[in-house]
Amino acid sequence: SSKSTLPYATRAKYHSHPVARLLFRTAVTKKSNLILSADMLTTKSLLDLADLLGPDIAVFKTHIDMISDLAPSTITSLKALATKHDFLIFEDRKFIDIGKTVQHQYHGGALHISEFAHIVNASVLGGEGIIDALEQVIRSPAFPYKDERKYTRASVAIARKYRDSVIGFVATKTLSDVSGTRDHDEDFVVFTTGVNASVEGDSLGQRYQTPTQAVKGGSDFVIVGRGIYAAEDPVEAAKMYQKEAWDAYLVRTGQ
Ligand code: 6AU
Numbered sequence: 001s002s003k004s005t006l007p008y009a010t011r012a013k014y015h016s017h018p019v020a021r022l023l024f025r026t027a028v029t030k031k032s033n034l035i036l037s038a039d040m041l042t043t044k045s046l047l048d049l050a051d052l053l054g055p056d057i058a059v060f061k062t063h064i065d066m067i068s069d070l071a072p073s074t075i076t077s078l079k080a081l082a083t084k085h086d087f088l089i090f091e092d093r094k095f096i097d098i099g100k101t102v103q104h105q106y107h108g109g110a111l112h113i114s115e116f117a118h119i120v121n122a123s124v125l126g127g128e129g130i131i132d133a134l135e136q137v138i139r140s141p142a143f144p145y146k147d148e149r150k151y152t153r154a155s156v157a158i159a160r161k162y163r164d165s166v167i168g169f170v171a172t173k174t175l176s177d178v179s180g181t182r183d184h185d186e187d188f189v190v191f192t193t194g195v196n197a198s199v200e201g202d203s204l205g206q207r208y209q210t211p212t213q214a215v216k217g218g219s220d221f222v223i224v225g226r227g228i229y230a231a232e233d234p235v236e237a238a239k240m241y242q243k244e245a246w247d248a249y250l251v252r253t254g255q
Helices: 008-014 018-030 043-056 072-085 099-106 129-139 148-161 211-216 234-252
Strands: 034-038 059-062 088-095 119-122 168-170 189-192 221-224
Touching: 008 018, 018 088, 034 043, 034 234, 043 059, 043 072, 043 234, 059 072, 072 088, 088 099, 099 129, 119 129, 129 148, 148 168, 211 221, 211 234, 221 234
Parallel strands: 034 059, 034 221, 059 088, 088 119, 168 189, 189 221
Antiparallel strands: none
């Protein structure tokens, strides 16, 4: 069994990772397990969206390399908005290269990801060297997966080995129950993309489920992009997603 039936306050108290503790505390304070996927293309639209919807979200997810006029001030301003509205920043970079390359893409480089992102994600197709390399950066101020289940199992095994840096998975359900020895106290956070209240997918392969379905199925934080920023009234949409996801969390944890 996972920790999915425990209140976030309890998970904040017992989690071994400081970012996971901050994440759960933020969710409790703001009564929000909503992550906005801010797939914006300019600095102005990114910052406007962060300021507009900041009050309703726990996390602001970026694809910072999509910003055509990215400048140091983009990052400075985004960080200021994160402080103003009390949200975390998740850079959806999906690191995938060898450890050495990933280190430089994460720390320094053109994007300065380590300076603004509380959370990043990585794909372990290239092996655990990616996580080892990222963990090394944090510590200092070949996996031929042929099928999805093997890849998922390997991802969980790597996460278990690197618990000082890995807080969870982008997944549609809890992964702790996949085979392998599960530590009694492990509590990986489940971040779920492909959440939209009204459509089933897009023309490029995206598949959707509703916030209620996602949280019921084990999602701790729902990640919503177009469902919010492409809505006629994004503020109203953000509040609707926030409420639906939070209510589903309350039901799941029996509160
Ligand atoms: O709600 P949408 O469809 O507008 O946006 C979904 C967001 C996009 C994707 O790059 C991302 O979620 N995403 C991810 C992530 C976060 O890793 C994984 C995945 O399997 N599907 C997916 O859509 O920013």
